[in-house]
Amino acid sequence: MTDHLTVVDHPLVQHKLSLMREEGTSTAVFRQLLREISQLLAYEVTRNLPMTTKRITTPMQEMDAPVLAGRKLALVSILRAGNGLLDGMLELIPSARVGFVGLYRDEETLQPVQYYFKVPTELQDRLVIAVDPMLATGNSSVAAIDLLKQAGATDIRFLCLLAAPEGVARMKEAHPDVPIVTAALDSHLNDKGYIVPGLGDAGDRMFGTK
Numbered sequence: 001m002t003d004h005l006t007v008v009d010h011p012l013v014q015h016k017l018s019l020m021r022e023e024g025t026s027t028a029v030f031r032q033l034l035r036e037i038s039q040l041l042a043y044e045v046t047r048n049l050p051m052t053t054k055r056i057t058t059p060m061q062e063m064d065a066p067v068l069a070g071r072k073l074a075l076v077s078i079l080r081a082g083n084g085l086l087d088g089m090l091e092l093i094p095s096a097r098v099g100f101v102g103l104y105r106d107e108e109t110l111q112p113v114q115y116y117f118k119v120p121t122e123l124q125d126r127l128v129i130a131v132d133p134m135l136a137t138g139n140s141s142v143a144a145i146d147l148l149k150q151a152g153a154t155d156i157r158f159l160c161l162l163a164a165p166e167g168v169a170r171m172k173e174a175h176p177d178v179p180i181v182t183a184a185l186d187s188h189l190n191d192k193g194y195i196v197p198g199l200g201d202a203g204d205r206m207f208g209t210k
């Protein structure tokens with residue numbers, strides 16, 4: 001993956017995203033759409049994974065069949081909204097290892113503070129896909145990727161549903177080696193750090209909280 005930003009413009013992704021954006025969409029439908037869209041995004045973010053071949057026998061003959069190379073990849077959910085992308089991706093990549101990064105924003109310094117960090121072993125040998133639906137200011141994404149790099153990850157991709165130009169720029173500055181895959185690049189952030197037009201608070205919408 002060479003481009004820093006990939007916007008997945010597939011019609012199914014765009015249609016589902018529009019349904020998710022609508023404020024009248026229920027929690028149940030929102031969650032189901034997120035699961036479906038996460039699988040389409042997973043397809044895109046794994047498009048150029050390294051391959052090798054394995055000798056197998058079909059009912060007809062032997063062949064060298066293509067299989068994924070290397071260690072199982074790691075999906076890392078940035079809590080809590082990342083879990084909404086994780087479930088669908090795990091259906092598509094069931095053998096993936098899974099990690100979690102929990103960050104909250106210190107109300108005084110406005111900086112992200114880590115409260116949970118648990119990731120698979122041998123991170124340095126795995127492709128790591130960090131997932132968070134909303135790339136807004138980029139502060140928590142940058143901090144999560146800092147932590148993943150400190151834990152040894154060298155090959156990281158970032159998957160989100162919506163990105164703001166501010167967050168993309170911040171990520172490019174801090175982590176130019178981490179490609180971003182998203183379903184849409186929206187207009188801007190409002191003064192509360194929400195993406196516009198966006199879809200509101202992704203965590204609240206998927207978990208039915210307020």
Ligand code: URA
Nearest residue numbers: 134136194195201202
């Ligand atoms: N997080 C959200 O859930 N929504 C936004 O618009 C920005 C950050």
